[in-house]
Amino acid sequence: MFAESLAIWWADARGMLPPESQSLAQLTDSQLRVVGHAYAELYQRPAAVSRSGTTRGIGPTAAAKLLYFVRPLAITAWDKAISARTGGGHNEHAFLAHLTICRRWAQSLEAEGLNLGLKPSEIGPYLNRPVSSVAKLIDEWLYATVTGGLPQPTKCLA
DSSP: OHHHHHHHHHHHHTTTSOOTTOOGGGOOHHHHHHHHHHHHHHHTSEEEEOTTSOEEEOOHHHHHHHHHHHOTTTOOOOOHHHHHHHTSSSSHHHHHHHHHHHHHHHHHHHHHHHHTTOOHHHHHHHTTOTTOOHHHHHHHHHIIIIISOOOOOSSOOO
């Protein structure tokens, strides 16, 4: 059921999502809305049927992670704790709010990188995260501080 459901979703979403080479910082408002809609279409899709006959959906966390998987430069994943903090819920509008905040952070990170002479693709390696895109760095920060409880610094250590 999961594979069939995902294949049906992908047939529609594939052509609507931003190009694979486009970064989170570059996404327009309309592209963010498209991603939010693709997320909504995905997280409610059926994934499995329990022994009692109850159909389970893909769910918000899995949907966000699947979207990150297909567009790792442009989409940050989330979990229940992060969604409550950055989106205020787990529906389409909450995911759009989450992505909008993350886009602003990505733009700031990329601007800071440029001040150091770094292209966006060089920020991860500069931080000893050689395979992490800016979107992934933001995801890692959120996971460490929100989900993992790592204390956030009270001020920047410039």
